[in-house]
Amino acid sequence: MSSEPELSSRTSPTIVITGTPGTGKTTHAQLLAEQAPVPLQHINVGEFVKEHALHEGFDEEWQSYTVDEDKLLDELELVANAGGVILDWHTCEMFPERWIDLVVVLRCDHTKLWDRLERRGYPLKKVQENNEAEIMGVVAEEARESYVPEIVVELTSESTEDIESNVSRIVQWIENWRRDHSIEPES
Numbered sequence: 720m721s722s723e724p725e726l727s728s729r730t731s732p733t734i735v736i737t738g739t740p741g742t743g744k745t746t747h748a749q750l751l752a753e754q755a756p757v758p759l760q761h762i763n764v765g766e767f768v769k770e771h772a773l774h775e776g777f778d779e780e781w782q783s784y785t786v787d788e789d790k791l792l793d794e795l796e797l798v799a800n801a802g803g804v805i806l807d808w809h810t811c812e813m814f815p816e817r818w819i820d821l822v823v824v825l826r827c828d829h830t831k832l833w834d835r836l837e838r839r840g841y842p843l844k845k846v847q848e849n850n851e852a853e854i855m856g857v858v859a860e861e862a863r864e865s866y867v868p869e870i871v872v873e874l875t876s877e878s879t880e881d882i883e884s885n886v887s888r889i890v891q892w893i894e895n896w897r898r899d900h901s902i903e904p905e906s
Contacts, residue, residue: 729802731757732896733818734889737811737862738825739853741835743876747825748807750886756894757803764791764808782842788813810858812865821892822866823885824859825876 736744736751745763752761765784768774773791774784792813798804799818806814811822827835829850836846852858862871874885 729900730897730902731759731803732820732893733799733802733804733806734759734821734823734893735806735808735811735814735819736823736825737808738858738876739827739832739849740809740841741832741839741849742825742827742853743882744807744809744825746882747823747876747885747889748805750882751805751889754886754890756890757897759803759805760798761805761807762795762798764795764806767791767794781845810861812861814865816866819866820870820896821889822862822871823889824862824871824873825885826856826859826873827853827876829854831877 734751736748738744748761748763752759768784768786768791771790771794773787773794775787776785777783778785792815795806795814799806799814802820811819811824832853833846833850836849841849859871859873874888875881876885
């Protein structure tokens with residue numbers, strides 16, 4: 720018998736918030752965790768990788784850790800499969816489809832994204848690569864190829880108003896998800 724919870728026993732969804740670095744994933748995830756109609760655990764996957772040493776070392780050229788995907792998936796398996804989680808990361812295709820109820824791909828005009836990444840102090844090569852990925856829609860394409868179309872949504876993330884609107888939209892989606900799964904509202 721499997722130790723994994725049955726998906727039908729979930730009382731809250733597992734949501735991935737993804738997008739090119741600089742599109743506002745963490746801001747969206749933090750606000751969603753605060754405003755959701757149910758408790759949701761926000762996991763910033765990049766920080767999680769560092770905290771749990773789920774990497775093969777630091778890549779000086781790209782100024783980032785080389786993630787050990789097998790270790791990461793093993794570490795996330797129980798929590799993500801149980802639901803009530805927001806996974807915040809720049810990619811999504813590695814997460815098993817059975818875990819995920821909604822994939823939110825944040826998009827941003829590439830000129831705004833360039834400015835955001837420069838302000839963060841990213842090396843020029845990393846700014847260029849991420850900007851090209853945003854122009855080409857790489858993260859959105861990965862999401863569409865990895866999950867059924869019904870659970871993938873692209874949202875614009877260029878202003879405070881966009882963020883507020885997006886979070887409200889996701890909160891409504893959670894309420895609908897709970898209703899569709901015959902789960903009583905939290906009191």
